[in-house]
Amino acid sequence: MHRLNDFLAGIEIYLGGSLWFTLLLLGTGIFFTFYLKFPQIRFFKHAIKVVSGKYDKPDKKGDASHFQALTAALSGTVGTGNIAGVAFAIFLGGPAALFWMLVTAFLGMTTKFVEVSLSHKYRETDEEGFISGGPMYYMKNKLNMKWLAGFFAAMTIVSSFGTGSLPQMNSISNSLFSTFGFNKMLTGAVLAILLAFVILGGIKRIVKVTDKLVPSMAIIYVIGALSVIFYNYENIIPSFLSVFSNVFTGTAAxxxxxxAGFSYAFNRGVNRGLFSNEAGQGSAPIAHAAARTEEPIAEGMVAILGPFIDTIIICTLTGLVILSSGVWTEKLPNQFQTSDMTILADQYDDTLPEDQVKLANFLVEKEQLPLFSGNLTVVNGVIQNLVSIINSRSIAEDILVYNNENELYNGSVPIENGKHLNENDTYFYGNSLMHSAPLTAEAFTHSFLGEWGRWIVSLGLLLFAFSTAIAWAYYGDRSVTYLFGTKGVLPYRIIYCIGFFIASFADTTIIWTISGITIVLMTLPNLIGILLLRKDMKGTMNKYLDDFNKEYPGEI
Known part of the structure; x- marks a missing residue:
């Protein structure tokens, strides 16, 4: 597993973890924000009126109302990115990563406005009478770039696993296991069956589920988050200051x-921001294309609300929960995952400034430290060798080694270049930093809720992630329809559910690395497409404003 993760991580560094992709994503948002004169601010109030149904015309073509299209799209974005993704960003880049997530969301409101409007404008109806839309249709019908459309559709199918299926199920199973001890494989089997029931019913069953599930789960989660933040009220202002004070300097040990330095916080904040709200990725336009309206700009305005709700509200709350509780700097008891663990051939003390510098540089690959190779001697679970173990980017403490019967291990453990080789026979348990959903769950216990806080996270994660998997199954089957016709939809849905099950017991770090790769491969063609159609977008928007102001004077 660690060799696979190292290979995938090498690819991800040059894609999602790279500066060029980050600048392209933010640059596109900045360009359209100025080119269209800050639509995320100008049209925000109007977007609320549109989604409320004030201007709805039921006789128009489409499979869903504005509200249903928004909730379907939100069900695809409000997921593990809001619970696990925020925790992962702070774990990697410190509090400043949350700032860059918010910047990505603000600019993403404009990007999503553009991509949704264009996708809705060039949507089609499939042979079964359902609406099919998304970036592949404007690439084909307007840009006449069928090769780009095909590539985008193919990457959407791949990304439906990398974004929608694998990380969602993995986060659910890990959260339920750490909170309640539920068997991961059993959790995966039950939820895979439920997922199949929903997605086999198509878009009409999907929107019936999401328009009830999304508002309910958001309310539960927000109330729980606020309870933690106000319980730690003395840390609210310091938490806010930490988000903004280290934006350009990075976070000290x-x-x-x-x-974490500036570039690491910047890259990881933008990357996790994109994973959370998907602005620019081209996924949400597939759901919004089903909206019952003939006005593409109206649905684009509805889409402005997506990143605001998803990232600026929910992700900010999660970030403040983690920061105000202080758990992001605490070493907590946990079972080490092989891909998170590295064994060094010397002892280091992370309370010493000189060792802090060496270890921090090692983590960002600026400095090499000697890795241990050979056999660890273990007596009653205690390692006898003079080594240091890095787990989850921290020096692990109070480490014990167990066998697969959960008994303290006696014997030797083979290690090669710092990596644990017999992961199927033994595992390591101790105190280290945590990340992803378990970190958020731990933060929620630091309130008057106590251990009940884990229930909020587990329930929220279950509903959030499950609804995301539902939405992404729809994105994938619309892309399958584009490439292969409706005959390919059923086989795709079956494979999707199988992947959902397998992810319940797969390695978390590898899942997140795959996610980072697939996001980029899907986003690039979409950003290229909307930049090429900038004049089309501006002309369509101006025409909508002229027509709307004639019908409803003074409303915008």
Missing amino acids: TGGFLG
Whole structure:
């Protein structure tokens, strides 16, 4: 597993973790924000009126109302990115990563406005009478770039696993296991069956589920998050300050956190921001294309609300929960995952400034430290060798080694270049930093809710992630329809559910690395497409404003 993760991580560094992709994503948002004169601010109030149904005309073509299209799209974005993704960003880049997530969301409101409007404008009806839309249709019908449309559709299918199926199920199973001890494979089997029931019913069953599930789960989660933040009220202002004070300097070492420079916080904040709200990725336009309206710009305005709800509200709350509780710097008891663990051939003390610098540079690959190779001698679970173990980017403490019967291990453990080789026979348990959903779950216990806080996270994650998997199954089957026709939809849905099950017991770090790769491969053709259609977008928007102001004077 660690060899596979190293290979995938090498690819991800040059894609999602790279500066060029980050600048392209933010640059597109900045360009359209100025080119269209800040539509995320100008049209925000109007977007609320549109989604409320004030201007609805039921006789128009489409499979869903504005509200249903928004909730379907939100069900695809409000997921593990809001619970696990925020925790992962802070774990990697410190509090400043949350700032860059918010910047990505603000600019993403405009990007989503553009991509949804264009996708809705060039949508089609498939042979079964259902609406099919998304970036592949404007690429084909307007740009006449069928090769780009085909590539985007293919990457959407791949990304439906990398974004919608694998990380969602993985986060659900890990959360339920850490909170309640539920068997991961059993959790995967039950939820895969439920997923199949929903997605086999198509878009009409999907929107019936999401328009009830999304508002309910958001309310539950927001109430729980606020309870944690106000319980730690004395840390609210320091938490806010930490988000903004280290934006351009990076976060210094504190507690078990070994520090993070500006570029790392910047890249990881933008990357996790994109994973959370998907602005620019081209996924949400597939759901919004089903909206019952003949006005593409109206649905584009509805889409402005997506990143605001998803990232600026929900992700900010999650970030403040983690920061105000202080758990992001605490070493907590957990079972180590092989891909998160590296064994060094020397002992280091992360309370010493000189060792902090060495370890921080090692984590960002600026400095090499000697890796241990050979056999660890273990007596009653205790390692006898003079080594240091890095787990989850921190020096692990109070480490014990167990066998697969959960008994303290006696014997030797083979290690090669710092990596654990017999992961099927033994596992390591100890205190280290945590990340993803378990970190958020731990943060929620730091309130008057106590251990009940884990229930909020587990329930929220279950509903959030499950609804995301539902939405992404729809995105994938619309892309399958584009490439292969409706005959390919059923086989795709079956494979999708199988992948959903397998992810319940797969390695978390590898899942997130795959996600980072697939996001980029889907986003690139979409950003290229909307930049090429910038004049089309501006002309369509101006025509809508002229026509709307004639019918409803003074409304915008």
